[in-house]
Structures are given as C-alpha cells and as structure tokens.
Amino acid sequence: MASPKITVIGLGYLGATHAAAMAELGFEVLGLDVVPEKMRKLEQGQAPMFEPGLEELLRAHVAGVEGSTGRLRFTDSWEELGAFGDVHFLCVNTPQKHGEFACDMSYVERAVDSLAPHLHGPALVVGKSTVPVGSAERLATRIAELAPAGQEAELAWNPEFLRESFAVKDTLHPDRIVVGVGGPRGEALLREVYAQPVAEGTPFLVTDFPTAELVKTAANSFLATKISFINAMAEVCEAAGGDVVKLAEAIGHDDRIGHKFLRAGIGFGGGCLPKDIRAFMARAGELGASEALTFLREVDSINMRRRAQMVELARDALxxxxxxxxxxxxxxxxxxxxxxxxxxxxxxxAGQLHLQGAQVTVYDPKGMENARAVFPTLGYADSALDAAHGADVVLHLTEWPEFKELDPAALGDVVASRHLLDGRNTLDSALWRKSGWLFRALGRPTA
Incomplete structure (x- = not known):
C-alpha cells in the first residue's frame, strides 16, 4: 500500500518545518503559501526565517535543488493541492485580533474554504494551528459541506508543540503526539504519518476535538504562569533584598517544580505565549467560564510589568x-x-527607551532585519562592541551565547560608563564586577 501524500498549507515557522520534516520521514509533500516571496525562497531551498537545521533539511528534499530527494515541492494552486494530497496539514497563522484578546480565525477559515471545494475523494484535513476550543467541530462541518467528497473529507486536530530554535528536533522527535479525531480512519492515517516517531517511543494520544484544541493553550498557559511566578518572586526579592537566582535554584530541586522556566528576567514574548493566553481568556469568557482563567490576567500583567521595570532600572542607572x-x-x-x-x-x-528620549543602539546576531522593520528609528550596530561605543549604560536583553562570551574589559574600553543591566540573569556578575562594571540584574542584590 502506497504511503499517503501530504500537503502543508501555510509555510511559516510551523508549516515550513513540518513540510521539510514530512519529506525527511519519507513522504511526498506539496506545500502552499499565499506569499510569493516566501515561496520563491523555499523553492530555492532557502528558509524564509532563521531556524537552526531547517535550511539543511530543505536543501536535502526540495525538488530542483542539486542532490535533493525531490520529495518536497511547492504550488500556488489549490486545485493541484486538492488533487495531490491524502492528508492536508493546516499550518496557517492565528494571530490576536486587533484591539481584542480573541484569536483571528480568518486565515484558517480562508484556507478551509479554498481547499475543501477541491477535495473530490477521501481526504483528511489536519489542523495544527492553535485555535479557540470549539473551532474544529465547526470546521469539520464546513469541510463536509464544501467538499465534493462530502463526509469522506474528514477533519482531525493535531496541535503543534514546537519551540522556536528547536523546531526541527521537535517535529522529527516530538515529546508527544496528540490527535483529536472524529473516527477511526483519521486515527489510522495519522498513525501512518507518525509511524517513525511512535516507533521511537513518542506517546500517541487520541482525544476528542475539544481536548486536542485545549492541550496547546493549556500547556502554554502553564508555562507562562511558571515564568510569571518566578518574575513575581523577583519583585519580592527586589523589595526584600533576596536573590531570585538562588531562590529558583532551591525550589527547582523539588521534582514537582523542576528547574525549567524558572529564570527571572524581562519575561516571555514571541508569537505564541502572549497571544495564546489572551485568546484562551477570551474564549473562556465566551463559554461562560471566564472565572476559571482570571489568574491569567495577572500572569499577563506580571509579564508586561517586567518590561516596564527594565526601563525604570535603566532610568535609575542614568x-x-x-x-x-x-x-x-x-x-x-x-x-x-x-x-x-x-x-x-x-x-x-529598546523602543520604550527610545520613545522616552534615549539614543538607543541595538545589536542582535540574527534579528537585525526584522527589528529594523518594526522599529526603523532605533540605531543598529554590526557588533556588540559597535553598539556599546560611547554608551552610558549597556542592557543585556536576549540571552544569546555570544553575549556570555563578551570580554568585560574590551567592552569597558569603548563605553562612556561601565554600567551593565542584565535583563536575563545569565551573565557572570562576579566577572563583570571584577572588571570595574556596576552590574545589576533583575531580582538580585546590587552587590
């Protein structure tokens, strides 16, 4: 029996990684995205974003790239997509609505409405995007209505648990696979798709639609709560003169708590945690269960407060x-x-400091182009030393390994004042102080 053919709709972090990983697992894969520039890069075996290991995987499988298996191709035709695939993975964006906490489902709905009319035979549409609970049931009905195959065009929900910078590993060797299915055919197909990681020992959990939808938002809410908890403890440590790093180490030895996600700093961000917990709160309100998630408002508030605290620390330092x-x-x-x-x-x-009148110069090993697009009025440098030239204070705000390797003496030679604020609690305070730096970190003693 031939292996199922796979399509991937939406080729961002999730989709591009999933498409390349499915090709790595031996499947024929066809990808689609509505952004032509992204498609052109992918067709050349180039990743549209920086993700360790992804470009190597693309070059190994994208058709037309020298030496590739040719198992991964791309198209802009929904008709070709529908005719090609047995299993269609929905990996489109579900951002926060403008001016609201709720999730914007328009990209998912548009993808379903574009794909379903081209499903003429048995097919499984698999949602991977993070959506409000209750969406899958509605989308399953919509697919059955629009697809010429009718009830033979089924839906399953298979939430993603990717960590950016570990996305390739998390796709090929996931810590769990969750599938919400409406019947045995969907489960059987997904067991075939994920046969290799399951054979390696990855748990395969079969649920109903609502549970599968809730797993991702519940997991992200727990992680966000853990981060905000230790940042709340940092606020108490600052008031009491305690050391949040030692506190986190001590409580982390309790195996019921663990050490992960217990590093105090300026808080969480990215495309998932902030918008997912807000959408979860909004959906709970729609379901009449808003009181169950009121604690997430404080989790969000603590997180945002850490950014403001860093701005105030910089002001105090100056x-x-x-x-x-x-x-x-x-x-x-x-x-x-x-x-x-x-x-x-x-x-x-950085943006808040700039808007309050400071001359801010930013350096990041990989994020400069994207940062310029968001904040073009900030200054940007080609290295940490260039960014620090003439600085009255240096802020360490993303824990890149190269920043831990910086020479405090060399950096001290180019700044106007040896004053460092560590917003991630990863730098060696003793090393910097030994080189004459005034060193301050969130939730830690000043000396």
Whole structure:
C-alpha cells in the first residue's frame, strides 16, 4: 500500500518545518503559501526565517535543488493541492485580533474554504494551528459541506508543540503526539504519518476535538504562569533584598517544580505565549467560564510589568534622566537562536527607551532585519562592541551565547560608563564586577 501524500498549507515557522520534516520521514509533500516571496525562497531551498537545521533539511528534499530527494515541492494552486494530497496539514497563522484578546480565525477559515471545494475523494484535513476550543467541530462541518467528497473529507486536530530554535528536533522527535479525531480512519492515517516517531517511543494520544484544541493553550498557559511566578518572586526579592537566582535554584530541586522556566528576567514574548493566553481568556469568557482563567490576567500583567521595570532600572542607572543618554541594547529577538521579534520583550524595552528620549543602539546576531522593520528609528550596530561605543549604560536583553562570551574589559574600553543591566540573569556578575562594571540584574542584590 502506497504511503499517503501530504500537503502543508501555510509555510511559516510551523508549516515550513513540518513540510521539510514530512519529506525527511519519507513522504511526498506539496506545500502552499499565499506569499510569493516566501515561496520563491523555499523553492530555492532557502528558509524564509532563521531556524537552526531547517535550511539543511530543505536543501536535502526540495525538488530542483542539486542532490535533493525531490520529495518536497511547492504550488500556488489549490486545485493541484486538492488533487495531490491524502492528508492536508493546516499550518496557517492565528494571530490576536486587533484591539481584542480573541484569536483571528480568518486565515484558517480562508484556507478551509479554498481547499475543501477541491477535495473530490477521501481526504483528511489536519489542523495544527492553535485555535479557540470549539473551532474544529465547526470546521469539520464546513469541510463536509464544501467538499465534493462530502463526509469522506474528514477533519482531525493535531496541535503543534514546537519551540522556536528547536523546531526541527521537535517535529522529527516530538515529546508527544496528540490527535483529536472524529473516527477511526483519521486515527489510522495519522498513525501512518507518525509511524517513525511512535516507533521511537513518542506517546500517541487520541482525544476528542475539544481536548486536542485545549492541550496547546493549556500547556502554554502553564508555562507562562511558571515564568510569571518566578518574575513575581523577583519583585519580592527586589523589595526584600533576596536573590531570585538562588531562590529558583532551591525550589527547582523539588521534582514537582523542576528547574525549567524558572529564570527571572524581562519575561516571555514571541508569537505564541502572549497571544495564546489572551485568546484562551477570551474564549473562556465566551463559554461562560471566564472565572476559571482570571489568574491569567495577572500572569499577563506580571509579564508586561517586567518590561516596564527594565526601563525604570535603566532610568535609575542614568540618574533619573533618559533624554539624550546613549544606551546599548544587546538582543532584539524574543529568544536566542531565532530571528523572531514578534512581541519581543527586548525590542519592546529598546523602543520604550527610545520613545522616552534615549539614543538607543541595538545589536542582535540574527534579528537585525526584522527589528529594523518594526522599529526603523532605533540605531543598529554590526557588533556588540559597535553598539556599546560611547554608551552610558549597556542592557543585556536576549540571552544569546555570544553575549556570555563578551570580554568585560574590551567592552569597558569603548563605553562612556561601565554600567551593565542584565535583563536575563545569565551573565557572570562576579566577572563583570571584577572588571570595574556596576552590574545589576533583575531580582538580585546590587552587590
């Protein structure tokens, strides 16, 4: 029996990685995106964003690239997509609505409406995007109505759990596979698609639609809560003179708590956690369960407060005056090993400082182009040393490995004042202080 043919709709972080990984697992894959520039890059085996390992995977499989398997192709034709695929993965964006907490489902709905009329035979449409609970049931009905195949065009929900900068590993070797299905055929097809990781020991969990939809938002809400918890403890440590790093180490030894996501700093950002917890709150309100998630409002509030706290620390370091002061910002992306600046705490802090009159110069190893697109009025440098030249204070806001390797003495030679604020609690305070730097980190003693 021939392996199912796979299509991937939406070729951003999730879709491009999923398409390349499916080809790596041996499937014939056809991808579609509505952004022509993104498609042109992919057709040349180039990743449209920085994600470690993704470009190598694309070059190994994109048709037309020398030495590739040719298992991965791209099209802009919905008709070709419908005729080609047995399993169609929906990987389109679900952003936050403008002016609301709720999720914008328009991209998902448009993709379903474009694909379904071209499903003339048995097909499985698999949602991977993060959507409000209740969406799958509605979309399944819509597909059955629009598809010439009728009830033979089924829906399943298979939430993604990718971590940016680990997306390739998380797709090929996931820690769990969750599938919400409406019947045995959908489960059987997805077991075939994921046969290799399941054989390696990855748990395969079969649920109903609502549970599958809730898994991703519940997981992200828990992680966001854990991050905001330790940042709340940092606020208490600052008031009491405690050390949040030692506190986190101590409580992390309790295996019920663990050490992960317990590093205090300027908080979380990116394209998932902030918008997912807000959409979760909005959906709970629509379902009449808003009280169940009121704690997420405080989680969100604590997170945003850390950015404001970093701005105030910079102001204090500069004697209460930001106007005209030179500030170097190390980091623009929301996390290292990514070029993603969506809702980046680092870029948000840099922007706030600039808007309050400071002369801000930013350096990031991978995120400069995207940062310029969001904040073109900030200054940008080609290296950490260039960014720090003449700075009155240096802010460490994204924990790139190269920033841990900086020479405090060399950086001290180019700044106007040896004053460093560590917004990520990853730098060696003793090393910097030994080189004559005034060093301050969130939630830690000043000396």
């Amino acid at each position: 004697g209460g005056v930001l106007l005209g002061k030179r500030i170097a910002v190390l980091g623009a992306t929301f996390k290292p090993d990514s070029d993603d600046v969506r809702d980046s705490p680092a870029l948000n802090v």
